[in-house]
Amino acid sequence: MLLAITATIPLIGVTGTVLMIAVRQRQQIEEAVVVAMARDAAASGAQDAMAKLTMDADFSGTYDLAIGGGQAEVTVTDWATDGIDNDGDGRVDDDLEDDYVGISSVGSVNVARDALGNVVETAARSVQKTASVITKKVRLSLPVEAAFYVDDPLATFTYSGTSFTIDGNDENVDGTKGPKPALPGMGTPGDPKSLAGQFSKAQKSKVTGKGGPPSVLTVADIDLESEIRHLGSLATITWSGMDEKVSNAQIGDYDNLVPVIAHAKGNLTMSGGSKGCGVLVVDGDLVLSGNFDFVGVILVAGSVTFNGGGGKKNLHGALLTPGTISGSDGSMGGSIELQYSSQAVDILQSTLSDGVELLSWTQS
Numbered sequence: 001m002l003l004a005i006t007a008t009i010p011l012i013g014v015t016g017t018v019l020m021i022a023v024r025q026r027q028q029i030e031e032a033v034v035v036a037m038a039r040d041a042a043a044s045g046a047q048d049a050m051a052k053l054t055m056d057a058d059f060s061g062t063y064d065l066a067i068g069g070g071q072a073e074v075t076v077t078d079w080a081t082d083g084i085d086n087d088g089d090g091r092v093d094d095d096l097e098d099d100y101v102g103i104s105s106v107g108s109v110n111v112a113r114d115a116l117g118n119v120v121e122t123a124a125r126s127v128q129k130t131a132s133v134i135t136k137k138v139r140l141s142l143p144v145e146a147a148f149y150v151d152d153p154l155a156t157f158t159y160s161g162t163s164f165t166i167d168g169n170d171e172n173v174d175g176t177k178g179p180k181p182a183l184p185g186m187g188t189p190g191d192p193k194s195l196a197g198q199f200s201k202a203q204k205s206k207v208t209g210k211g212g213p214p215s216v217l218t219v220a221d222i223d224l225e226s227e228i229r230h231l232g233s234l235a236t237i238t239w240s241g242m243d244e245k246v247s248n249a250q251i252g253d254y255d256n257l258v259p260v261i262a263h264a265k266g267n268l269t270m271s272g273g274s275k276g277c278g279v280l281v282v283d284g285d286l287v288l289s290g291n292f293d294f295v296g297v298i299l300v301a302g303s304v305t306f307n308g309g310g311g312k313k314n315l316h317g318a319l320l321t322p323g324t325i326s327g328s329d330g331s332m333g334g335s336i337e338l339q340y341s342s343q344a345v346d347i348l349q350s351t352l353s354d355g356v357e358l359l360s361w362t363q364s
Helices: 002-055 224-233 342-351
Strands: 059-067 071-076 100-109 127-139 148-150 157-159 164-167 187-190 216-219 236-240 243-247 260-266 268-271 273-282 287-288 291-301 305-308 312-321 331-334 335-339 355-361
Touching: 002 071, 002 100, 002 127, 002 355, 100 291, 224 260, 224 273, 224 291, 224 312, 268 273, 273 342, 287 291, 305 312, 312 342, 342 355
Parallel strands: 148 187, 148 312, 157 331, 164 335, 187 216, 236 260, 243 268, 260 273, 268 287, 273 291, 287 305, 291 312, 305 331, 312 335
Antiparallel strands: 059 071, 071 100, 100 127, 127 355
8 A cells, every 4th residue: 555655656747747848838838829929019009100101201209009919109209309429420310310100119019107197017928029120201203394295295285475484594483594504495295296386386484494485395204194193192181072172272372382291082172262382283174273382392194274364273283184085175364474483382292292211120
C-alpha cells in the first residue's frame, strides 16, 4: 500500500508542471492577442487621421476613435504652427516645416482613465501601442493653358456684340500687370481655325494675348474629364441637385482671397450678385446671370452661358470647358471679362491642397 502511494507522487508533480506550462502558454497567447489589438488600434487611428487629411489637409487636433475591442487617441499636429522645432534645425515653425503634418495614434486595450485623463489600473491585461506618422501636404496643381480653354476645336459659340474680353495677358487681381508671359486668350488642343473664325471682324480685337488678336492658338491637351472628377472629389462646398439655381452665392472669401473648392454635381445657374475665390467645378451646364465676380479657375463639363441683362461677369484666373454639348456649346452676352491671372492660379495652388503623402510610419 505504501509503495502504491509513493509511486503516485511523481505523477502529481508532473501534472502540476504541465498545468503551469499550459497556464503560461495561455497567458502568452492572451498577451499576444491584446498587444496585436493595441497595435491594430494604433494603426487604424493613424489611417483614420490620414483619411481626414486627404479630405482636409488643414485638419488638426486630438480625438478618440473606438476600434473593435480597443480605442485610439489620435493627435494631428501641423508642424508649421505647433511651436516646436520638429526638424531639429534650431528654428521653430520655420519655412522648412511648412506643409508637414505629424500624426500620433496611441492604441489602447483594457485601459481606463480617471477624471483627469490619467491611466488607471484595470483587472484585465492593459496594453498601449503607438503609431507615429509624418505626412506632407500635396499642393493643388491646376492645368492652365489659356484664359479660356476649349477641349473641342470644333465647338460652336455665340458671341453677342463687343462687350466682352478674353485676355491671355497676365494680370494681377488688382488690375496691375502680372509677372508671367502671356497665354493665348483662347486655347484648344486641335486646329484653332474653327474657333477663331467664329469671331466677327469687330470682335477679333476683344480676344487678346499670345499671338493675337484674335489670340486663338493650339495648346497642350488637358484631360478635362479627369480633372473635373478629381477636383470635384476635393470640394468642401457641394450642390447635389441635378438643376441647381443659386442666387447671391458666396464661394470662399472673395474680399480676402481665401479660396475653397465648390462642386455642382449637375447643372448650375448663378444669379444676383454672386462672387467667390477658389475652384468652381460643374458636372453639367453653367449659366451665369446678373453680376459675377470670381478669382480662380472654373471647370465646366457641359456648356457655358453668360447671360446679359446689365450684369457684369468678371473672372480673374481661367475657364476650362470641353465644348462638346450638341447644339450651341456656349454663348456670351452682356459685359464679360475673362482674364488670365497667374496670381489667381498661384493663390489656389499655394493655399489649397490635394491631400497628403506619407513620408514615414513607425510603430512601437
